[in-house]
Amino acid sequence: MELRLAFLTRRAKGGVSTKEEAVSAEVVRIGRGTENEVYLPDPRVPLRMATLHHTPNGLFCEAVGAADLRLNGNVTRNAEVSVGDTIGVGPYEIVVVDPPEGKDAAITVELVQPAGDDVKDLMARSRTTLAAGGMSKRTWAWLFFLAVMVGFIALPIGGHFMHDERTADGPMGMKNDLSFDVAWKSGEIMDAHKFFAEDCGACHQKAFEKTPNRACAACHGNIRHHADPVAFPDEDLTEARCASCHKDHQGPNPMFHADQRLCTDCHGDLRDDAPNTTLADASDFAADHPQFRPTVSTDPSKDVWTRISLDDAPKEISNLKFTHKTHMNEKKMRLPTGGTRQLQCTSCHVTEPGGGLMVKVEMETHCAECHQLTFEPTAPKRQVSHGKPKMVLRELKEFYAARALEGGVPDEKAPDVVRRRPGTPLTKPERKEALDWSRGRAIEAASYIFSASQCGTCHEVVKGVDPEAWTVQPVRLTERWQPKSHFSHDKHRDMQCTDCHNAAESMSSADVLLPKIETCRDCHGGGTSTARVPSTCIMCHGFHTPDQPPMVKPKEMAGK
Ligand code: HEC
Ligand code: HEC
Ligand code: HEC
Ligand code: HEC
Ligand code: HEC
Ligand code: HEC
Ligand code: HEC
Numbered sequence: 128m129e130l131r132l133a134f135l136t137r138r139a140k141g142g143v144s145t146k147e148e149a150v151s152a153e154v155v156r157i158g159r160g161t162e163n164e165v166y167l168p169d170p171r172v173p174l175r176m177a178t179l180h181h182t183p184n185g186l187f188c189e190a191v192g193a194a195d196l197r198l199n200g201n202v203t204r205n206a207e208v209s210v211g212d213t214i215g216v217g218p219y220e221i222v223v224v225d226p227p228e229g230k231d232a233a234i235t236v237e238l239v240q241p242a243g244d245d246v247k248d249l250m251a252r253s254r255t256t257l258a259a260g261g262m263s264k265r266t267w268a269w270l271f272f273l274a275v276m277v278g279f280i281a282l283p284i285g286g287h288f289m290h291d292e293r294t295a296d297g298p299m300g301m302k303n304d305l306s307f308d309v310a311w312k313s314g315e316i317m318d319a320h321k322f323f324a325e326d327c328g329a330c331h332q333k334a335f336e337k338t339p340n341r342a343c344a345a346c347h348g349n350i351r352h353h354a355d356p357v358a359f360p361d362e363d364l365t366e367a368r369c370a371s372c373h374k375d376h377q378g379p380n381p382m383f384h385a386d387q388r389l390c391t392d393c394h395g396d397l398r399d400d401a402p403n404t405t406l407a408d409a410s411d412f413a414a415d416h417p418q419f420r421p422t423v424s425t426d427p428s429k430d431v432w433t434r435i436s437l438d439d440a441p442k443e444i445s446n447l448k449f450t451h452k453t454h455m456n457e458k459k460m461r462l463p464t465g466g467t468r469q470l471q472c473t474s475c476h477v478t479e480p481g482g483g484l485m486v487k488v489e490m491e492t493h494c495a496e497c498h499q500l501t502f503e504p505t506a507p508k509r510q511v512s513h514g515k516p517k518m519v520l521r522e523l524k525e526f527y528a529a530r531a532l533e534g535g536v537p538d539e540k541a542p543d544v545v546r547r548r549p550g551t552p553l554t555k556p557e558r559k560e561a562l563d564w565s566r567g568r569a570i571e572a573a574s575y576i577f578s579a580s581q582c583g584t585c586h587e588v589v590k591g592v593d594p595e596a597w598t599v600q601p602v603r604l605t606e607r608w609q610p611k612s613h614f615s616h617d618k619h620r621d622m623q624c625t626d627c628h629n630a631a632e633s634m635s636s637a638d639v640l641l642p643k644i645e646t647c648r649d650c651h652g653g654g655t656s657t658a659r660v661p662s663t664c665i666m667c668h669g670f671h672t673p674d675q676p677p678m679v680k681p682k683e684m685a686g687k
């Protein structure tokens with residue numbers, strides 16, 4: 128329904144001001160929640176109060192929550208309403224008025240009982256003085272003081288010492304029966320920890336001691352070190368307290384100390400703590416962070432990967448030939464079925480579930496439609512399987528053997544026995560002749576398949592004397608260019624791919640098409656930036672490195 132909505136405000140000195148809105152909705156919702164089309168921001172209105180529908184007979188108003196409506200002063204749950212009717216919604220009055228041209232209906236909304244007066248009335252009626260309780264202020268003060276001492280100091284401490292066996296039991300499974308120490312809770316525990324939130328002792332193992340790592344390790348025993356503790360035996364790293372970075376009591380979501388100092392204490396001058404490191408210093412993303420050094424394949428035959436700064440024009444040697452520029456040119460993209468196609472970046476690159484990185488490019492999925500591995504002009508649909516060089520010759524042999532034995536091969540150069548009428552039986556010598564021919568054809572087809580026009584289009588082919596051993600150089604496509612950080616394509620989906628990757632102009636698969644740090648700095652400022660997206664270290668970096676040993680040694684977890 129198309130509805131015109133007018134909010135009326137009466138000035139103290141008389142005169143009405145009107146704020147108009149056009150609403151277009153199947154069902155118009157009325158209430159205090161901001162999702163409502165008729166949004167009534169008064170605390171006395173329920174979040175969802177009523178709905179208005181358009182029916183063939185006119186407007187229909189219906190209460191949705193427990194609160195009733197008032198139609199022209201009478202309490203009701205629902206009613207048909209027409210021009211002139213007044214619907215009372217809490218302190219508001221909604222009047223149905225004549226709709227203007229092009230609208231199905233029109234209403235005015237006015238706050239007729241402003242909250243201010245009610246609240247003032249209520250305050251005046253409920254004012255009670257301390258003296259009215261029959262005791263002096265001083266007596267009250269002492270009573271409260273004692274209550275606080277007992278409730279928040281004596282009981283929790285007493286409770287703690289009466290149930291001290293919990294520490295001996297270890298951190299799990301020891302519910303404090305009295306749980307008076309709950310009174311000391313300093314804020315809501317994060318959702319992931321809610322299931323034992325009242326069990327203070329699970330984390331606060333000893334009275335008046337900071338939460339020890341072993342308490343966390345009882346459940347997070349798998350949490351990993353940040354750097355190799357043998358190569359970097361720095362105490363700040365090996366003895367770091369979990370709680371120095373992980374707060375709790377901060378509400379439902381896990382909190383990390385976002386303060387960069389937790390990282391820059393070391394990374395501002397890393398050689399100070401780790402003299403033999405190969406990493407460059409970083410103290411702020413905008414002001415002091417090294418150029419990215421992606422990890423690229425430099426010798427695919429030996430599986431060598433090297434980190435090279437984007438400032439040093441790295442070259443990726445993947446053994447796969449490919450030019451982005453050709454494939455982005457519609458005129459060159461002729462399809463085997465005729466016609467041309469404009470490829471998009473997303474024809475070959477789609478983000479993986481979760482939105483972080485791109486799914487690996489694959490021959491079958493992304494190339495095979497145009498690059499068909501055909502080999503026999505008289506069987507244009509027949510292809511060899513991709514990715515199995517050993518299979519190729521076998522498939523070809525089987526194909527030509529079957530043809531030769533069947534007969535009727537339309538090839539003028541072939542011997543008569545192969546060209547004979549299909550189905551005529553063969554003598555033993557004829558059979559041998561046919562198979563000899565087929566083997567020769569299979570090798571000819573293999574030379575074609577492994578040539579520059581088939582496998583060789585994309586691969587460096589390795590051809591020896593023995594066709595059985597023909598193969599291609601191993602392909603090493605990088606899947607994770609910057610493994611020391613994380614990145615999410617989905618968070619940047621409003622940008623063009625080419626804002627970050629100069630792929631459309633790339634003439635060689637050796638080009639590394641990654642954006643330099645300067646591109647990121649257009650939007651990502653330092654830790655305290657206000658002009659750009661404030662970006663502390665943990666926006667892009669984790670802390671626990673999966674390939675390092677566990678942070679807490681088993682013997683510490685056992686207890687002392
Ligand atoms: C999941 C573990 C966990 C549980 C359960 C837990 N706490 Fe904490 N608590 C912490 C951490 C972490 C800190 C940060 C202080 C630190 O450095 O040790 C903390 C700090 C505190 C502080 C110091 C003030 C502050 O906010 O830094 C108080 C008081 C406290 N907790 C009380 C309690 C009480 C009472 C309970 C039981 C109802 C409880 N905690 C349950 C982890 C926990
Ligand atoms: C009784 C077991 C238990 C104890 C003790 C415990 N945790 Fe947890 N914690 C969990 C579980 C279960 C989860 C949720 C699963 C997960 O993310 O591993 C969790 C999640 C977390 C998370 C990540 C939450 C997220 O969603 O990313 C952090 C950080 C964490 N715990 C830190 C701590 C710290 C620090 C301590 C010690 C002060 C501690 N935990 C003590 C059981 C525990
Ligand atoms: C120098 C700061 C620092 C210290 C010390 C630290 N963490 Fe973390 N931790 C982080 C950061 C940052 C993240 C978020 C990492 C990410 O997103 O990959 C994290 C993530 C986690 C997570 C959730 C993600 C995961 O990998 O499962 C858990 C659980 C956790 N830490 C537990 C611990 C425990 C237990 C300790 C102590 C033994 C500890 N941390 C010590 C900084 C720290
Ligand atoms: C106690 C000192 C210390 C602290 C604190 C520290 N680091 Fe490190 N960091 C190191 C050392 C040592 C290495 C290993 C250096 C090497 O491999 O050459 C390292 C390695 C790294 C690496 C490279 C990881 C890899 O996979 O090789 C990154 C990224 C990093 N730290 C980020 C952080 C972030 C983010 C924080 C804060 C949450 C942080 N660091 C806190 C000392 C520290
Ligand atoms: C839409 C059809 C199409 C798709 C999909 C396609 N190609 Fe091509 N490709 C062509 C055409 C047509 C040519 C010849 C272009 C010319 O005229 O230079 C070609 C040429 C090539 C060449 C050699 C010449 C050059 O400029 O690079 C390579 C290598 C190549 N493609 C690899 C691939 C790979 C790898 C894939 C899959 C990731 C792929 N192609 C997907 C149609 C396609
Ligand atoms: C249009 C380009 C294209 C053609 C033509 C092509 N391939 Fe591939 N090949 C790829 C791509 C892309 C990959 C890597 C992704 C994948 O495995 O699909 C690959 C991977 C391979 C691999 C795996 C290499 C490794 O080290 O993991 C082998 C083996 C292979 N191809 C053999 C062949 C053979 C044999 C032919 C000819 C019959 C052939 N390819 C034709 C594009 C091509
Ligand atoms: C906007 C994202 C972003 C922020 C913020 C960021 N980094 Fe990085 N950082 C990266 C990327 C990307 C790399 C390259 C990772 C790779 O090559 O694997 C990197 C590399 C590093 C390295 C390795 C340096 C080397 O020698 O190659 C260290 C150490 C590092 N960052 C520490 C930090 C610290 C400390 C902070 C906080 C002051 C920080 N980073 C903030 C994205 C970021």
Ligand code: HEC
Nearest residue numbers: 472473476484485606607608609610614619622623624627
């Ligand atoms: C904000 C800059 C940015 C934008 C925009 C962007 N990328 Fe990326 N892209 C990156 C970075 C950074 C990496 C390196 C990630 C890694 O491996 O660590 C990357 C990696 C890739 C890779 C290599 C495979 C992988 O996931 O690591 C491909 C392919 C890719 N991007 C394609 C695209 C396409 C297609 C688009 C458009 C839909 C796009 N990118 C948009 C920054 C961007």
Ligand code: HEC
Nearest residue numbers: 449454470471472474475488624628630631636638639640
């Ligand atoms: C026909 C399929 C195809 C299309 C279309 C395509 N790519 Fe690629 N892309 C590939 C292949 C294959 C590779 C791996 C070989 C290489 O590194 O060139 C690759 C690699 C990449 C990489 C990895 C980084 C690198 O340096 O190799 C990026 C980034 C990338 N493409 C971005 C793009 C963008 C942006 C577009 C659109 C302008 C695009 N691609 C269009 C097939 C395609």
Ligand code: HEC
Nearest residue numbers: 613614615618619622627642646647649650651660666667
């Ligand atoms: C056009 C602006 C823009 C550019 C350029 C840009 N980013 Fe971002 N980036 C954003 C915004 C906006 C967010 C979302 C911030 C948020 O969610 O709080 C974001 C989020 C991120 C995140 C957090 C992702 C997550 O999982 O929460 C990372 C990591 C990141 N960017 C890295 C990079 C890197 C690396 C580059 C350079 C290659 C880059 N960004 C370039 C705007 C940009």
